Amino acid sequence: MGPLGPLGPPAPPAARRDDVRPDEACPDGASRADVVRRGGAAFAVAYLRAAAFLNLLAGVWASFGQSVRRHDAEVLYTPYLLTAGFASGLFAAFLAVTMRRGKRAAWILNVSLSGVFVLALGLAMAFPEVRGHPQNWVSLAVSALFLLALLAGRDAFRARGDRSNPALACGVALAGTAVCVAVGTALVTATGAARGATLDDRVAYTLMRVISLSSGEGSSPGVTTPGWVNVVINGMSALLFLLVLYAAFRAPRGRELLGPRDETALRALLERHGGRDSLGYFALRRDKSVMWSPTAKAAIAYRVVGGVTLASGDPIGDPEAWPGAIEPWLREAREHGWTPAVMGASEEGGTIYARHGLDALEIGDEAVVETAAFHLDGRAMRTVRQAYHRVRRSGYTVTIRRHEDITEDEMAAVLERADRWRGGEGERGFSMALGRLGDPADGRCVLVECRDAHGAPRALLSFVPWGEDGLSLDLMRRERACDNGLIEFAVIELVLRSGELGVARLSLNFAMFRSVFERGARLGAGPVLRLWRSLLTFFSRWWQIESLYRANAKYRPAWQPRYLCFRKTSDLPRIGLAGARAEGFLATPRLPVPLRRAGRPGARDRDGGASLPVGVR
Structure with missing residues (x-):
């Protein structure tokens, strides 16, 4: 939903009975029309999946593929989309996926193609040599049944694509064809396969192969190419076909990003309800969108990534108003064919999402330190205590200030150091990172700086507010050449001096699969749990899964579980990929900014003018 109006956000439209995805179960008490x-x-959807399976099977089962192709060659007809090949199999699989997501454009394409096919086959039945084969009647019946199913289920396919998709698909097709023809013609010329052919003959040969995958020898008899050249041209043609399909069926990019009025309203909600969730303040990231409840008492911050509408943390605001924001968010996902998912929901938030049809999977725990109960005494804290005193004896000191108490020149120096200490690594963060540092609107954030004996800055941490008496870790930076233990020293100093800021609780890093490492190391752990722990330990060599858990466990925190909410198990790979992209672990190639803006007239830059995150939570 866009920026708030003078009287708050408009109420969402009433839900329709037919506003469902094709793969959703029919509820009890549905009418006969709903069932049909x-x-x-x-x-x-099932038909398209079957066609994809049979086509792919024909590609690897030679005798079955030859039988299908022989039927077609002998004036016989196979059902719609069954042509025995990998290309048609992938095409049918793509249509099955888009239809399962309720894409209106995919429904229109299937109705058009299957309608032409059924009409042509029906007219062909007028010829004795065609209607004399029983297989053709079976093909006609199956294809007609598919067409009738499409027409009967038309109201289930309402997901809209981006308005620029048709123009973009045409542009990709024209530009891609020109590139393929140019490269293919150059290959034909370079291999010396067309010594007696003119340039027009070589271009015609390449164009025919790009468009139809046929040899084009009838139109260009003087061109004879090596087999590998044809394979290269066919490969480019297949890639172009996939790009055109993607451009034609891509999901909308999402609504307008967080604007000033939305941000002001969110801050008002955080003042009243910000103490419920340590991730609440991160809803103010300016690369997110906001969905408001009709009463404006609750909101969901989310971002659309790769066709996944990805919310972070719990909804903001009064829990009684959360359903009013969740329902329009899910309805918007259905209207655009997006996959809904929530990263980092608390147990309370996960319970509410589960009531709206989402499942929940525990993905880790958040480390929360109660400052009043923290101490360095006892055998369990021996290692931490020794490291703390070692750094302190080296002359290191810690300065703790609110951002609003730092001058502009000092903050500029902090930003420069944070960027330099990042060392050129990719920016990360979405659900547990604010995405900016030093913004005047974030004056209540807390900066913790660690300096050496000479007063030179060596490490810094920044925390965002968590209600009135809490802080939530946003970023950590330290100079690579400095002594170990500076981050731990700064955290302990903040905890010990928390009374100066009125801080009673501190949210630290998020430890993925923390319970697996803890329970898997216990006596009596089962074989499945031990295997799962071994796999996570192996992958921790690259992704620091176990090290994050160990780094936070030393503070003896209270562990708060966090959940991933999703609709279907089959959506998890797609959600995982979208989450990795949003958090910055995966980067996708992007067009230059002018071309992106040209593809979306009047749209704002997706970065929304916000600086990128400078830390990993």
């Missing part, structure tokens, strides 16, 4: 509609949609 959803049954037709489910059959259409």
Whole structure:
């Protein structure tokens, strides 16, 4: 939903009975029309999956593929989309995926193609040599049944694509064809396969192969190419076809990003309810969008990544108003064919999301330190205590200040150091990072600086407010050449001096799969748990999964579970990929900014003018 109006956000439209995805179960008490509609949609998706399977099977099972192709060659007809090949199999699989997501454009394409196919096959039945084969009647019946299922389930396919998709698909097709023809013609010329052919003949040969994958020898008899050249041209043609499909069916990019009025309203909600969730302040990232409840008492901060509408943490505001924000958010996901998911929901938030049809999976725990109960005494804290005193004896000191108490020149120096200490690594953070440092609007954030005996800065931490008496870790930076233990020293100093800021609780790093490492190391752990722990330990060599858990366990925190909420188990790979992209672990190639803006007239830059995150939580 866009920026707030003078009287708050408008109420979402009433839900329609047919506002469902094709793969959603039919609820009890549904009318006969609902059953027919959803049954037709489910059959259409199942048919496309079967066609994809048979096509791919024909590609690896030679005798079956030859039988299908022989039927077609002998004036016989196979059902719609069954042509025995990898290309048609991938095409059918793509249509099955887009149809399962309720894409209206995919429904229109299937109705158009299958309608032409059924009409052509029906007219061909007028010829004795065609209607004399029983297989053709089976093909006609199956294809007609698929077309009827599409028409019956038309209301289930309402997911809209981006308005620029048709123009973008045409542009990709024209530009891609020109590139493929130019490269293919150059290969044909370089291999000396067309010594007696003119340039027009070589271009015609390449164009015919790019468009139809046929040899084009009839139109260019003087061109004879090596087999590998044809393979290269066919490969470029297949890649171009996939790019055109992606451009035609891509999901919308999402609504307008967080604006000043939305941000002001969110800050007002955080003042009243910000103490409920340590991740609440991160909803103020300016690369997120906001969905408001009709009463404006609750909101969901989310971002659309790769067709996944990814919310972070719990909804902001009054828990009684959370359903009013969750329902329009889920409805928007259905309307655009997005996959809904929530990263880092608390147990309370996960319970509310589960009531709206989402499942929950525990993905880790958040380390929360109660400052009043923290101490360095006892055998369990011996290692931490020794490291703390060692750094302190070396002359290191810690300065703790609110951002609003730091001058502009000092903050500029802090930003320069934070960027330099990052060492050129990619920016990361989405659900547990603010995405900026030193913004005047974030004056209540806390900066912790660690300096050596000579007063030179060596490490820094920044925390965002967590209600009135809490802080939540945003970023950590330290000079690579400095002594070990500076981050731990700064954290302990903040905890010991928390009374100066009125801080009673401190949210530190998030430890993924913390319970696996803890329970898997205990006596009596089962074989599955030990195997799972071994796999996570292996991957920790690259992703620091176990080290994050160990680094936080030393503070003896209270562990708060966090959950990933999702609709279907089959969506988890897609959600995982979108989450990795949002957090900055995976980067995707992007067009230059002018081209992106040209593809979306009037749209704002997706970065929303915000600086990128300078830390990993």
